[in-house]
Amino acid sequence: MARPAVSYRALALGADARAVGVIAGIYALLPLFAAVPLGRRTDHGRCAPLLPVGVALIATGCALSATAGSLAGMAAWSGVMGLGHLAFVIGAQSIVARQSTPAEQDRNFGHFTIGASLGQLIGPVAAGLVVSGHDGAMARTSAVALAVAAAVAACSVTALWRIEHRQRDGGAGPDAVAAGEARRVSVRAILATRGVGSGIFISLAVLSATDILTAYLPVVGEQRGIAPSVVGLLLSLRAAATIGCRLAITPMIRLLGRTALMAASCLGAALLCTGIALPLPAWALGVLLAGLGFCLGVGQPLSMTTVVQAAPDGAGSTALALRLTGNRLGQVAAPASAGVLAGLAGTAAPFVMLGGLLLLSAAIAVRPLRRPAAAPAPTAEPTPREERSPGRTGGPSGR
Numbered sequence: 529m530a531r532p533a534v535s536y537r538a539l540a541l542g543a544d545a546r547a548v549g550v551i552a553g554i555y556a557l558l559p560l561f562a563a564v565p566l567g568r569r570t571d572h573g574r575c576a577p578l579l580p581v582g583v584a585l586i587a588t589g590c591a592l593s594a595t596a597g598s599l600a601g602m603a604a605w606s607g608v609m610g611l612g613h614l615a616f617v618i619g620a621q622s623i624v625a626r627q628s629t630p631a632e633q634d635r636n637f638g639h640f641t642i643g644a645s646l647g648q649l650i651g652p653v654a655a656g657l658v659v660s661g662h663d664g665a666m667a668r669t670s671a672v673a674l675a676v677a678a679a680v681a682a683c684s685v686t687a688l689w690r691i692e693h694r695q696r697d698g699g700a701g702p703d704a705v706a707a708g709e710a711r712r713v714s715v716r717a718i719l720a721t722r723g724v725g726s727g728i729f730i731s732l733a734v735l736s737a738t739d740i741l742t743a744y745l746p747v748v749g750e751q752r753g754i755a756p757s758v759v760g761l762l763l764s765l766r767a768a769a770t771i772g773c774r775l776a777i778t779p780m781i782r783l784l785g786r787t788a789l790m791a792a793s794c795l796g797a798a799l800l801c802t803g804i805a806l807p808l809p810a811w812a813l814g815v816l817l818a819g820l821g822f823c824l825g826v827g828q829p830l831s832m833t834t835v836v837q838a839a840p841d842g843a844g845s846t847a848l849a850l851r852l853t854g855n856r857l858g859q860v861a862a863p864a865s866a867g868v869l870a871g872l873a874g875t876a877a878p879f880v881m882l883g884g885l886l887l888l889s890a891a892i893a894v895r896p897l898r899r900p901a902a903a904p905a906p907t908a909e910p911t912p913r914e915e916r917s918p919g920r921t922g923g924p925s926g927r
Contacts (some may be wrong), residue, residue: 567849656760
């Protein structure tokens, strides 16, 4: 709800397409420097404390964005929101990884990301309805939407109790050993591990597409005469298609395999994302966004599983944090690049750029399929090492 509301409030304060891109990029700037330390901390201890900290920062950023009277203020509080989102997601993803066996991770990460998609389904509709409530009063109505988003975020604290298994003894068990290993694994070694880098890049491309779509569709709607309420419905349609994809992710993996599924979804998303640049009517844009949402639904959960299973023992949370660092790097660079392109070539140009990025991610995803079958190289699939230690990210395994 907050992301499109931020764009509408920035437009009401006089922002152009370039300024909207900068504000969207600031959302990801602080997390660039905080992700790896938070991941290290999570590998060495519990995940759950990060969740209420993240909620508090998200709610604070939303509330103060509602009262900001300048674009600089909007950018600053957008950064606070982004830092809160990072803390929450590192903690939550680490809990899912720790409490799932390798065979369950594709399914459980798919279910976890359905939660985010449900928010992306409901939030933009709610924001669009609130912002559209009074013509000519976008500054006030977008502030109301942000205040409501802050209240909803704060309510999530009620669901954060007893969600992480605790060790029953204080001895140095497997988790303590894994934590010791995590201290010895450098960031460079994690990134050099086969499968980690490709998973990070695919996640970066998919999230950049989703993020710019959320930030720039309101701008496209304004230029094409599409009402904010309709833009909210279009964004929610994209999210609904993503939910449908993630509900079907397990049978699709059985049918195609993880590698082929990721490559095909990135290719489809590249073509559909480029299509947004065409001057389509609202109904055709809805059809295109539904297909795009389905294709984009694959990348996030499968890249989480790929990175976790490829990471060295005891460094799973740090690897997830590096994946999030890649995401945030994309969220800084992609909106900034999109803002420049939009200023030079119009608001359709960023979607062509995203199409190229997704096409590159499809080429990276398909590389394992082109390797000679005789080459005995390790894959991102579970190995005997992983089967022996399903909770190797440094915490309880959900026994």
